[in-house]
Amino acid sequence: MNLRDAALDAWSVLLPVTCAGCGADDRALCPACRSGLHATLHRRQLADGTTVVSALRYEDLVRRTILAFKEQGRTDVSRPLATALSVAIAAAVIGRVELVSIPPGRAGLRRRGYDPVRLLLRRAGLPQPSPVLSATHARAHQKTLDREERQRNLAGSMTANGWLAGRRFLLVDDVLTTGSTLMEAARALREGGAEVVGAAALAFTPMHFGDSQLMPSQTRDKGRVAGLRWAKEARKYRLVPLGVAPDGTRRTPWKFPSTVAT
Numbered sequence: 534m535n536l537r538d539a540a541l542d543a544w545s546v547l548l549p550v551t552c553a554g555c556g557a558d559d560r561a562l563c564p565a566c567r568s569g570l571h572a573t574l575h576r577r578q579l580a581d582g583t584t585v586v587s588a589l590r591y592e593d594l595v596r597r598t599i600l601a602f603k604e605q606g607r608t609d610v611s612r613p614l615a616t617a618l619s620v621a622i623a624a625a626v627i628g629r630v631e632l633v634s635i636p637p638g639r640a641g642l643r644r645r646g647y648d649p650v651r652l653l654l655r656r657a658g659l660p661q662p663s664p665v666l667s668a669t670h671a672r673a674h675q676k677t678l679d680r681e682e683r684q685r686n687l688a689g690s691m692t693a694n695g696w697l698a699g700r701r702f703l704l705v706d707d708v709l710t711t712g713s714t715l716m717e718a719a720r721a722l723r724e725g726g727a728e729v730v731g732a733a734a735l736a737f738t739p740m741h742f743g744d745s746q747l748m749p750s751q752t753r754d755k756g757r758v759a760g761l762r763w764a765k766e767a768r769k770y771r772l773v774p775l776g777v778a779p780d781g782t783r784r785t786p787w788k789f790p791s792t793v794a795t
């Protein structure tokens with residue numbers, strides 16, 4: 534046992550922690566659960582043509598860990614989730630893009646005290662999402678609605694902040710269910726004149742996307758290595774200035790490599 538482990542174990546006596554994946558007495562995630570969170574990429578095309586790349590299947594260990602992260606304040610498991618998300622983003626990026634996330638509901642933000650997607654991006658060393666989308670009215674909670682109800686509930690629920698012509702975006706979300714939310718966000722961005730190159734999600738719900746394709750070139754280990762390499766690349770680009778957008782807001786000054794070598 535090294536010093537760091539000893540210190541952490543002493544700490545866990547004061548503040549008992551169980552693995553968010555399996556409940557074993559351990560720190561945030563036991564080694565076995567941690568290794569189960571490596572990205573295995575899936576690509577899916579939504580009804581509006583938007584391509585979504587997801588890192589993980591939302592079931593079992595992944596589901597428990599994401600729920601702990603989102604609903605039980607277990608931000609201590611954010612790092613492996615952030616790595617998985619960054620692998621999906623790396624695979625979904627085409628050229629130079631800004632990231633954009635779904636505007637979080639006020640209730641969720643108040644309850645959690647943090648925005649899960651923003652936190653994951655920060656942990657991954659990636660840019661924060663551009664503030665280009667707003668919610669126009671409160672959305673009913675989506676969980677209990679079917680696909681059509683979701684679409685009705687969401688229609689017109691987001692709007693672009695200002696005119697976004699000439700700007701390219703990649704949507705980022707945590708859990709992909711029917712894709713209705715991402716499609717509504719893409720619609721709002723496109724109506725604002727923006728180009729939407731695709732979307733990346735931390736996880737997808739197999740129940741809704743049973744026929745998702747496993748991306749053949751991305752084996753688990755290769756995808757992980759590529760994601761880490763890419764995150765390092767992205768950090769290098771942090772200081773590339775892109776200037777100021779037509780609406781006066783600063784554009785996220787990042788450039789992403791167009792492809793990820795595997």
Ligand SMILES: [Zn+2]
Binds near residue numbers: 557565
């Ligand atoms: Zn575990």
